[in-house]
Amino acid sequence: MAASVRSAAVRGVALLLFLLLAFVGNSLASDSFSTPAADPRISIHEGFVDESTCSSCHADQAAAFSKSHHAKAMALAADDTVRGDFDNARFEHDGVVTTFTRRDGRFFVNTEGADGGQAEFEVKYTFAYEPLQQYLVDIGGGQLQALDIAWDTARRQWFWLGDDAPSKPGSTNHWTGPFYRWNRTCIDCHSTDPQAKFQPSTNKYKSTYVATSIGCQSCHGPGARHVASARSGDISSSMPDTGLPKVDAGICFACHARRTRLLGGYQPGKPFLDYFSPALLRQDLYFPDGQIRDEVFEYGSFQQSKMARAGVTCLDCHRVHDAGLKAEGNALCTQCHAEIKPERFVDDQDPSGLFDTPAHTRHQAGSTGAQCVNCHMPERTYMKVDPRRDHSFVIPRPDLSASLGTPNACTTCHTGRTDDWAAETMDGWYGTQWRERPSSAHAFAGAANGDQAAMEALRALVSDQNQAGIVRGSAIAAMSATGGVDFTTDIRTAAADGDPLVRLGAAEAAGNIPPEQRLEAIGNLLGDETRAVRVAAANALAGTPPHLFGDQQGNFEAAVADLRAYVETNADVAETQSNYGFFLFARQRTAEAEAAFKRATSLDPTLEAMRINLAEFYRATGRNDESEQTYAEAIRMAPERADLRYGHALSLVRKQALTDAIMELDEAVRLDPQNSRYKTTFAVALDSAGRTEEALDRLDGWAAGGDADIIGLALQYSLKLRRLPEALRYAEALARLRPEDREILGLIEQLKQAINGK
Numbered sequence: 001m002a003a004s005v006r007s008a009a010v011r012g013v014a015l016l017l018f019l020l021l022a023f024v025g026n027s028l029a030s031d032s033f034s035t036p037a038a039d040p041r042i043s044i045h046e047g048f049v050d051e052s053t054c055s056s057c058h059a060d061q062a063a064a065f066s067k068s069h070h071a072k073a074m075a076l077a078a079d080d081t082v083r084g085d086f087d088n089a090r091f092e093h094d095g096v097v098t099t100f101t102r103r104d105g106r107f108f109v110n111t112e113g114a115d116g117g118q119a120e121f122e123v124k125y126t127f128a129y130e131p132l133q134q135y136l137v138d139i140g141g142g143q144l145q146a147l148d149i150a151w152d153t154a155r156r157q158w159f160w161l162g163d164d165a166p167s168k169p170g171s172t173n174h175w176t177g178p179f180y181r182w183n184r185t186c187i188d189c190h191s192t193d194p195q196a197k198f199q200p201s202t203n204k205y206k207s208t209y210v211a212t213s214i215g216c217q218s219c220h221g222p223g224a225r226h227v228a229s230a231r232s233g234d235i236s237s238s239m240p241d242t243g244l245p246k247v248d249a250g251i252c253f254a255c256h257a258r259r260t261r262l263l264g265g266y267q268p269g270k271p272f273l274d275y276f277s278p279a280l281l282r283q284d285l286y287f288p289d290g291q292i293r294d295e296v297f298e299y300g301s302f303q304q305s306k307m308a309r310a311g312v313t314c315l316d317c318h319r320v321h322d323a324g325l326k327a328e329g330n331a332l333c334t335q336c337h338a339e340i341k342p343e344r345f346v347d348d349q350d351p352s353g354l355f356d357t358p359a360h361t362r363h364q365a366g367s368t369g370a371q372c373v374n375c376h377m378p379e380r381t382y383m384k385v386d387p388r389r390d391h392s393f394v395i396p397r398p399d400l401s402a403s404l405g406t407p408n409a410c411t412t413c414h415t416g417r418t419d420d421w422a423a424e425t426m427d428g429w430y431g432t433q434w435r436e437r438p439s440s441a442h443a444f445a446g447a448a449n450g451d452q453a454a455m456e457a458l459r460a461l462v463s464d465q466n467q468a469g470i471v472r473g474s475a476i477a478a479m480s481a482t483g484g485v486d487f488t489t490d491i492r493t494a495a496a497d498g499d500p501l502v503r504l505g506a507a508e509a510a511g512n513i514p515p516e517q518r519l520e521a522i523g524n525l526l527g528d529e530t531r532a533v534r535v536a537a538a539n540a541l542a543g544t545p546p547h548l549f550g551d552q553q554g555n556f557e558a559a560v561a562d563l564r565a566y567v568e569t570n571a572d573v574a575e576t577q578s579n580y581g582f583f584l585f586a587r588q589r590t591a592e593a594e595a596a597f598k599r600a601t602s603l604d605p606t607l608e609a610m611r612i613n614l615a616e617f618y619r620a621t622g623r624n625d626e627s628e629q630t631y632a633e634a635i636r637m638a639p640e641r642a643d644l645r646y647g648h649a650l651s652l653v654r655k656q657a658l659t660d661a662i663m664e665l666d667e668a669v670r671l672d673p674q675n676s677r678y679k680t681t682f683a684v685a686l687d688s689a690g691r692t693e694e695a696l697d698r699l700d701g702w703a704a705g706g707d708a709d710i711i712g713l714a715l716q717y718s719l720k721l722r723r724l725p726e727a728l729r730y731a732e733a734l735a736r737l738r739p740e741d742r743e744i745l746g747l748i749e750q751l752k753q754a755i756n757g758k
Helices: 059-066 216-220 224-232 249-253 372-376 398-404 409-413 419-430 441-448 454-463 469-482 488-495 500-512 515-527 531-540 550-569 574-586 590-603 608-620 624-637 642-654 658-671 676-688 692-705 708-720 724-737 742-756
Strands: 074-076 089-093 096-103 106-112 118-127 132-138 144-146 149-152 157-160 259-261 276-278 379-382 386-389
Touching: 059 216, 089 157, 106 132, 118 144, 259 550, 276 500, 276 531, 372 409, 398 409, 398 419, 398 441, 409 419, 441 454, 441 469, 454 469, 454 488, 469 488, 469 500, 488 500, 488 515, 500 515, 500 531, 515 531, 515 550, 531 550, 531 574, 550 574, 574 590, 574 608, 590 608, 608 624, 608 642, 624 642, 642 658, 642 676, 658 676, 676 692, 676 708, 692 708, 692 724, 708 724, 724 742
Parallel strands: none
Antiparallel strands: 074 118, 089 096, 096 106, 106 118, 118 132, 132 144, 132 149, 149 157, 259 276, 379 386
């Protein structure tokens, strides 16, 4: 979506989560459709007023706001709102031809539809303003979808938002798929009090909002009480109670965050973590040092910063109504980073100093390199044309870039130079001490690579009260995801922390320890004051037998009610329904679990992961025929998915169709030749079919990769076939990988004796 107003994603799957694309049905370009005089989706919800009411008294604020991107987040398609070229423009990508036209004041696009054929659709709304603008199509059933071809407002040209090969027409990630439905993915953040109003019985929507775009009440909350007080004469400049909640940063983060929505109806003044569960610093979203990787918006970055811990908020830098910056250039930063400490900061949060000088910037005054934001807020481009600045305010570390692949501002600007050059230049400026500056990067990078040595560094992060809560919560989650060590005590300690983000990390981490240890570790979180924590705890404790809860039973049931509310809030999201199926199955509510899994497949019929979950549910309940059929259906939709082939093969094994299973395993290996589990399972299947020599030949070809499991299985089969010289070769290779394994060393001696004795 566009840069100025961004919604956050629901998780789980692929990361093009925020590209807003569209679904195609029959052509909507008949003369019976006409642009309405007013937006038919506008509905004045309870407690709200028409947005024009606000400007009648607050003209100056309304005038300032009208200049912002927020005010232009969404609009009816009209001559004064559409910025793209609809004068018979033609655009082609990957063989897909799209044309843009206008007739009688209306705007049309002719492009590839859900069935793969060309179809014409009427554009009903613009979506965002700059640096790109997208276009929404009403395809029936109340669904609005956005085209995946957007208008670059700077270069004044059309461009395709995708990166990889185009998805199949009608599939989840094709622009016609449900993942890119406005009502589901982006409705939260581009209109005033938007309500999706999904109808589960029909899979249709009756979505409404108070105003088409973001308006006054998006940030100030429902205005009816305020207006009533003003009209009755009860509000004066001396009265602090205006009938409106106090605006805080939470209302910004409600959209400017990568988060999962837990409950609808968020309004200013309400706790952010009661309505949203933010993504922690996962390796697919952030670099190891916390810099932005995927499209995560500002919340997760800013929460890491010293500024956030010192009480700085969005409104310290951004003007309230037009959202522009309060000062130009370095003057924005020297509001606080001045020679004399501002009174608002306590001693341990002293930002004072002389920074806007060449002695600090090491660049000529006024130059690009002397700008604070260019060193401490480097940009990363999303949606191909939309640069976003990192809000964690990192200090450049080219040494970490060289070793861990993290970005740094030095070589981002000096594109012809290397990270080593930048590091050596900094050595000349500061000596080498800067390289010793503490960083979380090594700990998170090590955890991502399964390095047990990183565990102590992560443990230190969790206990370091000077670290941001999101860093500490992410550290406990990363510890538990690494495996190999018992982290139950660490999780229990984190679950008692005063920071809700640390407790959220503990609740998520508990899902990675044995189920019998979870209640002791995070049972206290079932009654947590924060909804995001309670929901995560309920999810982790799904498999706990009811009789073990004791006096926590009531808290568990209340937390489950919060979880159910989250599921209902996301009733149109297949991933949410499928995850709820796992929760229900863990609670031994089998019939309800099956209904949830089936619901997920009906919401998104082409999303293969949903069918895998359903197939595995059938497997777990002993319904092997249905499991195999479900896998077969998924393969028909995505024949190139190796994991589907593998799952199907296992279902065939359970049906004792070994020959067919071997064919599927062979295909899985072909599609994913790096997966050692597929290879070893394939070899085991060949052996089970009496084809041990063939299995050994396959393993021999793969053994050069140095995988211990493959070499060990090759050793086993060579012994079974009495091919002792080959067995010795595999045993010696295994010994090089496991030099402390005495059994392997003993086997080598036995093989040598057996061979020499012949």
